[in-house]
Amino acid sequence: MLTRGTLIYIGQRLVLIVFTVLVVSFGVFAVVHSLPGNAFVSDRVHGTALQILLHQYGLDQPIPVQYWNFLKGLVHGNLGVSLYIRDLPITPLVLRELSVSAMLGGAALIVTIGLGITFGVLAAVRQNTWVDYLLTSIAVVGYSVPSFVIASLGILIFGQWLNNVSHGAFFYPEPWTGTYGTLAELSLPAIALGFYTSGQITRITRASMLEVIQQDYIRTARAKGLENRIVIIRHALRNALVPVTSILGPTVIGIITGSVVIENIFGIPGLGKEFVESIFQHDYNVTVGVFTIYAVLIGFANLTVDLVYTVIDPRIRY
């Protein structure tokens, strides 16, 4: 499977990822450092005291020099220190938040793929019946309704109306407990996050199932007396999944982007919450660090999806 061509392809993609990370981090670096005000606005320090602080954190140097220092740190896996909570190292902080976000994103991905493929297959098998119409409508609702609306509805239903019934298991008005939350606390954010992208997966799965079902080998499988369930799952779905893989990239990006909003609603201590807070707090180093991590993450997510593509469809070679 790992032919020479594939290795060259992976190499090219890695170069593109590195290039993207450089461009993105420099762009963000330039943006945050040209913002009005400085990192220590909230401290109300002026004059010499401010100059000393700026010098201490290297913020008085020209931007290219600062960026060069940032790159030197990045190569060693050191993203610098926070300017808001002074001297807090960013790398461990961001990695912990990344693990929280990854857990949320992973749960959302399971929701998205599970819902999307199930709905898509059911809709295709029952084409032009009420099942089909219902499921395709749910799919359109899925990618039309903003995730914060789904999340708010969830809070309203589970947190308010059912609160007395479930005795706090679904009590959402409070931010979640601990770093990773409990499974009950995770479920609603994951569903709110995954529902949006599941609509597109439903759509594509349905379309490609409809195409595959009409093919001759499906008729052959039926003709030799296989059970319908086995024909659908083992013969049709397997081939219908190829186009579905192609939108996994945008799906993952959608989940990463959506997690920024969801984490802020539910008070989840992840990367997305940190991103928004760091901007409001003028914590330049954290903003740049989080952005860099996002760029790396998306680069590798896309690369993984493209490689999964070759596994599912061996005809594709790079």
Place this chain on the structure above:
Amino acid sequence: MATLLPVPAVEYAGGTLAGEQVSLWRDGVRRLRRNKLALAAAIYLMVLALVCLLSLFWTPYKPNLIGTCVTYALPTGAHPLGCDDLGRDSLSRLMVGSQVSLAVGLATAFIVLVIGVALGLVAGYFRGAVDALISLATNIFYGVPPLLVAVALYVLLGPSLINIIIAISATGWMDMARLARGQALSIREREFIEAARSGGARAGKIVFGHIMPNALGPIIVQATFVIPAAILTAAFLTFLGFGVPPPTADWGGMASEGLPSLQGGFDPYILLWPAVALSVTLLAFNFFGDGLRDAFDPRQKR
């Protein structure tokens, strides 16, 4: 279709069947009309546009006037949608909020159309180094989460409606460029382009005079999907607090203002109305876009 059957000259009230030759556009419009869902969506969007126009001149109360009624007032006869946390009339604010959504949606679609189509067609027509450069830029933009770039741009440019539009356009042009590039790649090989080239037409004339009109169908369909996507991104931005500066009403910001009172459990309506308005509007744009695609691009029909 080996043999051509003789066409019987059927006559009916509207004339002969053979005489009924319609253009692609009229055929598309007719198919669009038969799609009830798309029609309903179109009617809703027209009503929304009227409400938006109306709100420019008249609202039941002044949308930004604090204390028109008791704070957190539930819906009553005088205030059919209730009041928000500062005692502002929710209906008036909902009406005014449509301005931001429609402005962002339409303006972004226009900018994306211009930038994406120009870059895509040029890349697809010239290929080679130009294509490589434009494709590299596209790939870099695909490599970052659009919402975060929009946030960064928005923070850089400062809070205003124009800057929201710029930020969203800057992160939303890639799909359009890719579509236009694909169209240009396939159309440039057709005979009439060769004819135009041998007739001495300049590259600009070929790209924008010959290729663009023939690629317009899928491009317009794609543009109708840019509108809901832009409204959605704008709602996310304003919901996170990167929106039009207060006190201007917009649906995303209204929803985020309503979140505390929903979580506190005393007034879900402040959040409910903008959430419903946003959802229905996005649904309508998506249904209309689906109808448009099915009508004008039947090959893509699901």
